[in-house]
Amino acid sequence: MFTINHFRLTAxxxxxxxxxxxxxxxxxxxxxxxxxQSAEQDDGDxxxxxxxxxxxxxxxxLIPTAILYCVFLADWGEREHVFSPVRRxxxxxxxxxxxxxxxxxxxxxxSQPPSTTELPVTREIQAEGRxx
Numbered sequence: 001m002f003t004i005n006h007f008r009l010t011a012x013x014x015x016x017x018x019x020x021x022x023x024x025x026x027x028x029x030x031x032x033x034x035x036x037q038s039a040e041q042d043d044g045d046x047x048x049x050x051x052x053x054x055x056x057x058x059x060x061x062l063i064p065t066a067i068l069y070c071v072f073l074a075d076w077g078e079r080e081h082v083f084s085p086v087r088r089x090x091x092x093x094x095x096x097x098x099x100x101x102x103x104x105x106x107x108x109x110x111s112q113p114p115s116t117t118e119l120p121v122t123r124e125i126q127a128e129g130r131x132x
Contacts, residue, residue, distance in 0.1 A: 071083050072090060100108070 071086055076083065
């Protein structure tokens, strides 16, 4: 039915590859906007080069900042929303980080001397607190 001629396949494989004509042409180097261009080569872009780098920096800082704001700080109302689990986890973590453990609280109570001195209450202070 279908036969493969091995001699013809090896002859095609031994043949030298042809060189493409478009690979011989020199590559055209296009100047980037940050390179100084003469007035004759002006392509109409009036922006200075620092605008491009500032645009990239702002892109990589403002987008994550906006996402973090929307997830953790924006007011989405009192009802349950998609960011509620993340906010609950953050609040638990923040409370555990900012609160004292029972051992630490007992150490603070032991280190503070008991305050037995009370401020004297004069008749003038008592008179100010009474309605007339």
